[in-house]
Amino acid sequence: MKLKNAYLLIAGLLIISSCKNDDDSNVESVPPRLLSEVTAEDDAEIIEFLKTHFYNKEEFDTPSEGFDFKIKFDTIAGENSTKQSLFESPNLITQTISVDSESLGRVDDDEIIDQKLYTLVVRQGIVEGKPTIGDNVILRYEGSFLDGSLFDASSNQPIPLNLSGVVRGFGNGMKNFQTGNGPIENGDGTISYEGYGIGAIFIPSGLGYFDSSTASGNIPTYSPLIFKIDAFEFEANTDFDEDGIPSFLEDLNNDGNLNNDNTNEESEAAVRAYVANYSDPDDDGDGILTIDEIKTDGVIKKDDEGNIIFPDTDGDGTPDHLDNDL
Ligand SMILES: [Ca+2]
Ligand SMILES: [Ca+2]
Ligand SMILES: [Ca+2]
Ligand SMILES: [Ca+2]
Numbered sequence: 001m002k003l004k005n006a007y008l009l010i011a012g013l014l015i016i017s018s019c020k021n022d023d024d025s026n027v028e029s030v031p032p033r034l035l036s037e038v039t040a041e042d043d044a045e046i047i048e049f050l051k052t053h054f055y056n057k058e059e060f061d062t063p064s065e066g067f068d069f070k071i072k073f074d075t076i077a078g079e080n081s082t083k084q085s086l087f088e089s090p091n092l093i094t095q096t097i098s099v100d101s102e103s104l105g106r107v108d109d110d111e112i113i114d115q116k117l118y119t120l121v122v123r124q125g126i127v128e129g130k131p132t133i134g135d136n137v138i139l140r141y142e143g144s145f146l147d148g149s150l151f152d153a154s155s156n157q158p159i160p161l162n163l164s165g166v167v168r169g170f171g172n173g174m175k176n177f178q179t180g181n182g183p184i185e186n187g188d189g190t191i192s193y194e195g196y197g198i199g200a201i202f203i204p205s206g207l208g209y210f211d212s213s214t215a216s217g218n219i220p221t222y223s224p225l226i227f228k229i230d231a232f233e234f235e236a237n238t239d240f241d242e243d244g245i246p247s248f249l250e251d252l253n254n255d256g257n258l259n260n261d262n263t264n265e266e267s268e269a270a271v272r273a274y275v276a277n278y279s280d281p282d283d284d285g286d287g288i289l290t291i292d293e294i295k296t297d298g299v300i301k302k303d304d305e306g307n308i309i310f311p312d313t314d315g316d317g318t319p320d321h322l323d324n325d326l
Helices: 035-052 057-061 168-174 265-269
Strands: 053-055 073-075 092-100 112-123 136-144 150-153 159-162 181-185 191-194 197-203 225-235
Touching (some): 035 053, 035 112, 035 197, 057 112, 112 168, 168 225, 181 225
Antiparallel strands (some): 053 073, 092 112, 136 150, 136 225, 181 191, 197 225
């Protein structure tokens, strides 16, 4: 299946861009809180959820005829008081991701705070390989708060997303999932997949929307989120801007966020623009396309491991496509 070009439209609430309340709006504003303070609170709330809830493991272990392979969470209590908590599950993966308050629009707070991201892999996909934060994926998702109430869900049919365009915790959680076989045409206009990855991602607000209200305004500020996901398919080494470099390699500071790497930030700021490298076909803004600057003698050369050998004509350590004095 050809995935390219389907990704410019990103539906739903997952999009990064969000609306700040206008200064002169009537909405009562919440006083800004420090990332450090919110992080501690969010992590405590997520751990509390993980320790007090279980999922329908038995149904996944021995699926009955007609089981829909949907995750259900329930409280450990009463007849379920002996269930293994999500927190104790061997399928729970914890990642630590450092977040600079500046990337959340807090230029003066000067905080860099580690965030804990928890991903429960209920069923791993059968196809080898996992997406990177720059890849196009086909999936299904359902977003809820820790109290279980839904705030967003994709339609039941698979949808395409580029992981660089969604909240950071979502893309980094998706890195844990293999995908399945498909698409399979069902003959009634719907498609399905087999053996796909199934799980849930628990996202602190520092890796979510933090203090932004979302486009539709239904996510309160500082909300930890849960996304249940079905990981159907992905395009390995997606090259979003078609500049010859896979998008995930345009994460120059290697922080799991493609949106804070912008080589020509200053010159773009002068024209009130901001185009991060993963979506910029001319990364240094010198008028020569990156795809032409990464070629040696007219071709993109690679080493034995398949890594691009980037030309550095003036030998200053900065490759030509990121060096605008060349
Ligand atoms: Ca980055
Ligand atoms: Ca740029
Ligand atoms: Ca680029
Ligand atoms: Ca260039």
